[in-house]
Amino acid sequence: MNRANLTLFRQLLQRDLRERYTGTALGVFWLLAQPLFMLLVYALVFGEILQVRSGGQAMASTATFAAWLFAGLGMFNALAEVLVRSPAILAERRDILLNSPLPAGLLPLLPVGASVWLELLSVGLLLLWLCLQGQCYWQAFFCYPPFLLLRILLSVALAYALAVLGVFLRDLRQMMPPLLTVLLLLSPIVYPLDAVPERFHGWFGWNPLAQLVQGYRAALLEGIFLWESFALLLVWVVMLLPLALLLFRQLMPRARYVL
Amino acid sequence: MNPGLAIRLVQAGIAYRRYAHPRDALLEWLLRRPRHACFHALQDISLDVAAGDSLGIVGDNGAGKSTFLKMLAGNLPPTSGSCVVQGRRSALLELGSGLHPDFSGVDNARMGLALRGLTHADIERKLPEVLAFAELGEFVHQPVKTWSSGMVVRLVFAIAAVIEPQVLIVDEALSVGDQYFQKKSLDRMRAILEGGATLVFCSHNLYQVREMCRQAIWLEHGRVRMQGPAQAVVDAYQDDVRGRTLPSPLVGEGLGMGGNPRLLSVTLERNTYQTLDPFTITIHASHAQHPLHDIHVGIVIRRNDDIQCYGISTVHDGVTMQPLAEGVAATRFVIDSLPLLSGEYCLEVWLIDASGVHVYDSRERCCHFRVQQASQAQGIGMAWLPHRWETVGVETNALAA
Numbered sequence: 001m002n003r004a005n006l007t008l009f010r011q012l013l014q015r016d017l018r019e020r021y022t023g024t025a026l027g028v029f030w031l032l033a034q035p036l037f038m039l040l041v042y043a044l045v046f047g048e049i050l051q052v053r054s055g056g057q058a059m060a061s062t063a064t065f066a067a068w069l070f071a072g073l074g075m076f077n078a079l080a081e082v083l084v085r086s087p088a089i090l091a092e093r094r095d096i097l098l099n100s101p102l103p104a105g106l107l108p109l110l111p112v113g114a115s116v117w118l119e120l121l122s123v124g125l126l127l128l129w130l131c132l133q134g135q136c137y138w139q140a141f142f143c144y145p146p147f148l149l150l151r152i153l154l155s156v157a158l159a160y161a162l163a164v165l166g167v168f169l170r171d172l173r174q175m176m177p178p179l180l181t182v183l184l185l186l187s188p189i190v191y192p193l194d195a196v197p198e199r200f201h202g203w204f205g206w207n208p209l210a211q212l213v214q215g216y217r218a219a220l221l222e223g224i225f226l227w228e229s230f231a232l233l234l235v236w237v238v239m240l241l242p243l244a245l246l247l248f249r250q251l252m253p254r255a256r257y258v259l
Numbered sequence: 260m261n262p263g264l265a266i267r268l269v270q271a272g273i274a275y276r277r278y279a280h281p282r283d284a285l286l287e288w289l290l291r292r293p294r295h296a297c298f299h300a301l302q303d304i305s306l307d308v309a310a311g312d313s314l315g316i317v318g319d320n321g322a323g324k325s326t327f328l329k330m331l332a333g334n335l336p337p338t339s340g341s342c343v344v345q346g347r348r349s350a351l352l353e354l355g356s357g358l359h360p361d362f363s364g365v366d367n368a369r370m371g372l373a374l375r376g377l378t379h380a381d382i383e384r385k386l387p388e389v390l391a392f393a394e395l396g397e398f399v400h401q402p403v404k405t406w407s408s409g410m411v412v413r414l415v416f417a418i419a420a421v422i423e424p425q426v427l428i429v430d431e432a433l434s435v436g437d438q439y440f441q442k443k444s445l446d447r448m449r450a451i452l453e454g455g456a457t458l459v460f461c462s463h464n465l466y467q468v469r470e471m472c473r474q475a476i477w478l479e480h481g482r483v484r485m486q487g488p489a490q491a492v493v494d495a496y497q498d499d500v501r502g503r504t505l506p507s508p509l510v511g512e513g514l515g516m517g518g519n520p521r522l523l524s525v526t527l528e529r530n531t532y533q534t535l536d537p538f539t540i541t542i543h544a545s546h547a548q549h550p551l552h553d554i555h556v557g558i559v560i561r562r563n564d565d566i567q568c569y570g571i572s573t574v575h576d577g578v579t580m581q582p583l584a585e586g587v588a589a590t591r592f593v594i595d596s597l598p599l600l601s602g603e604y605c606l607e608v609w610l611i612d613a614s615g616v617h618v619y620d621s622r623e624r625c626c627h628f629r630v631q632q633a634s635q636a637q638g639i640g641m642a643w644l645p646h647r648w649e650t651v652g653v654e655t656n657a658l659a660a
Binding site for chain 1: 275276277278281282284285287288295329332333334335336350352353356357359361362366369370373374375376377378379382
């Protein structure tokens with residue numbers, strides 16, 4: 001990406017974020033308000049009412065459970081942003097794509113860019129919260145970025161594939177929200193992995209989302225780097241990213257005909 | 260590519276594929292079996308435009324003009340052949356595309372500049388210039404959705420023109436602006452041209468095309484019907500439009516009766532003239548047994564919209580045809596400098612008797628020829644009329660009174 005394209009991407013991302021919140025009272029704070037609200041609900045239901053606790057650590061209070069939950073939810077929300085918006089992004093920007101020499105490859109990066117914003121905001125908030133409670137590990141600042149990078153690369157792969165497929169299969173846009181609910185429930189995000197019976201662990205071992213959540217939690221809450229999760233995710237990224245980029249390149253010329 | 264060239268098209272074409280359903284495009288790719296109908300928006304276009312030259316595009320609606328401009332602008336890659344454009348290009352295409360209605364003019368201007376490949380620093384440098392050129396006053400800070408279409412054109416043109424492109428591509432859009440801004444934008448286009456840039460201009464205002472462009476192409480059903488000097492191409496297109504507005508003329512061939520005088524030939528030395536060229540019609544006729552003084556020739560020059568431009572006969576001029584061979588007479592009609600202006604013309608030739616009433620033979624709508632003007636400076640209309648401009652003497656008496 002050269003400098004002109006970088007400027008263009010910044011403009012597009014800025015427009016993308018502002019467009020959503022133009023005219024709303026909270027403005028860009030909706031980016032945070034939504035996940036915070038969900039966190040509140042989940043913390044109440046699972047932490048306070050159902051008394052879910054992670055066995056690995058003594059999480060006596062609902063407050064620590066909330067931090068634990070937030071570490072996973074922040075990542076999940078960011079990924080959800082990518083999955084929900086990508087299938088529609090080319091159609092949304094159809095006008096600008098067909099009537100200007102805009103490189104089509106920039107568009108799928110928009111949901112990814114927005115998701116990075118979203119994630120950095122919530123992770124920043126989490127770290128602030130932990131520091132205030134005196135539970136902040138300095139190692140987190142080194143252990144977290146590699147996982148963020150993997151999450152971004154995974155998002156890029158998903159965004160490119162979904163964006164171009166979404167042009168041909170309009171149904172994808174409808175399918176994404178329910179699919180996300182399934183993903184949320186099939187990954188140890190609102191419940192800890194050790195609450196899951198042993199025979200299901202094989203699935204969670206391969207589920208990249210589960211590995212991501214584990215990696216994030218270990219990095220942010222305990223300042224530990226999970227090499228195993230990192231390696232497994234790296235394998236996923238190395239497999240998916242070239243495939244997605246190839247798919248996008250192959251299908252994009254056709255996508256222009258039906259946009 | 261030759262360094263002197265700004266645009267080179269080699270058999271470029273654009274075919275749109277039409278699918279019954281978007282998923283068919285995906286299935287086609289997977290199954291490798293065609294599932295589309297092709298629509299050829301442009302076919303087989305070869306063209307070279309030198310740097311600093313100007314190219315006009317004329318043609319009916321749906322002839323492929325917009326697709327052609329989109330291809331030049333780089334928004335649409337050709338599906339066959341090649342299209343190479345050298346240098347930074349800036350296009351002003353469909354009105355208001357790329358503008359976001361909820362955002363202010365300033366925001367949209369930033370976006371427009373970014374889309375044209377400017378870096379952040381360049382954008383901040385150029386932005387005041389864009390806003391100054393558009394002359395929108397306080398409105399630039401209002402959302403674009405509150406603007407009139409004329410204001411949108413102002414902004415869009417300002418964005419396209421201010422970045423000093425090496426190739427400027429302008430579609431019809433300009434015609435929406437008011438007279439003041441139209442003039443301002445045409446002046447700007449001319450200034451860009453004079454700065455050595457290349458202009459591609461498309462308009463239904465043929466006068467503007469003629470004024471702005473040296474070269475032109477005429478597109479018809481996605482193909483080049485004609486290309487060449489703007490003057491000639493625009494004339495031809497105009498002739499064609501004029502011709503189409505008339506019912507198709509019946510071509511009456513002269514029928515000679517047995518022993519009656521007949522027109523043998525009516526010839527022009529060529530079929531294209533410049534205004535003020537010498538113009539000669541040579542007529543041969545067989546006079547059979549008729550005496551020469553009873554055989555006369557009448558000529559009418561008609562434009563293709565059926566207007567009689569001029570008609571005269573040897574009867575009126577008191578001329579007799581000269582004998583050429585056994586039973587053949589000839590004469591020559593000469594105009595030293597043809598005053599006709601650009602258009603498509605034809606002749607009507609009558610072989611008549613001395614009374615001018617009886618017609619021996621006639622040829623209607625023969626010898627089609629075309630007249631081209633060297634430039635619009637020779638005036639508009641059908642014929643150049645002898646004229647002069649006088650200085651108005653200041654009469655001291657009149658002023659005193």
